[in-house]
Each structure stands twice: as C-alpha cells, then as structure tokens.
Amino acid sequence: TPSFLVGGTLILTGSLVRIYCYRVLGLMFTFELSIRRGHKLITSGPYSLVRHPSYTGGMAMALGIALCQLTRQSWLVNCSGLFPGSEPTLSVALVGTWVVCGSLIGSSLVARMNREEAMLAEKFGDEWKEWAKRVPYRLVPGLY
Numbered sequence: 001t002p003s004f005l006v007g008g009t010l011i012l013t014g015s016l017v018r019i020y021c022y023r024v025l026g027l028m029f030t031f032e033l034s035i036r037r038g039h040k041l042i043t044s045g046p047y048s049l050v051r052h053p054s055y056t057g058g059m060a061m062a063l064g065i066a067l068c069q070l071t072r073q074s075w076l077v078n079c080s081g082l083f084p085g086s087e088p089t090l091s092v093a094l095v096g097t098w099v100v101c102g103s104l105i106g107s108s109l110v111a112r113m114n115r116e117e118a119m120l121a122e123k124f125g126d127e128w129k130e131w132a133k134r135v136p137y138r139l140v141p142g143l144y
Helices: 002-028 053-070 075-080 088-124 126-134
Strands: none
Touching: 002 053, 053 088, 088 126
C-alpha cells in the first residue's frame, strides 16, 4: 500500500542517516553523553545541516514504523481487526499507546539534546557558538 511504501522508505532513509552520522562522528560517537579525550567538534557532513541529524534519522524511523503498523491497510490492523468493525477501545488503546510513547520519547529526546548542547558549549565555547549560529536548526532544516 502507499502508506506502507512511505513508511518503509522513512525507515530505510532514517537508518541510512543514522549510519552516516555514526561514520562521520567516528570515535566521537558514544551512546552515553560524554566528552572523550581529544574530543573534536564535528561540524561537517550531516552536522552542517542540523545539529542532531542522528536523532532526525531516528524520528524518521519511528514515523515509518508507525505508518507501517497503524494504517488501515497494515498487516497489524488487518490481521488483528483493530480498526474496521472492531472493538473501538482496542483501536484507541493501540493509537493511544503510540501517542503516549512517542510523547515520552520526544520529551526525553529534547532533554537529551539540551544536555548534549550544554556539554558541547562548555567544552568548545566560541567554536560551538559559531557552529550553532551557522547551523541554527536542531532536527529539521528551516523548521526546528
């Protein structure tokens, strides 16, 4: 279905963006927020477009998964009967779970970006300020 194709494309694109970010960061990449010995501020590649491109990729993946799972033509919906003619509370529960989880993850992501930027600003000072001025958007160019 069209929504599944769009969802799959978002999953693939988001995954490729994240892999590219890991490669550009090289040894500076860590899952835990930290400043490494000899840490350098990476401002090239996807980091010349937005300050947190790996998170952008992750969000694209999550949106793609939601499109693949929650649209009326999805396998989950057709095989479970959650939407067409099913018990409405099941549909509300499924969509509600996605909304609640997405909201919690989104707010955690914003808090993590704030902590990450504070750490980088403290470590790199004017270099970070200059980069933040050149790259004002955190996730989506021209939007946020």
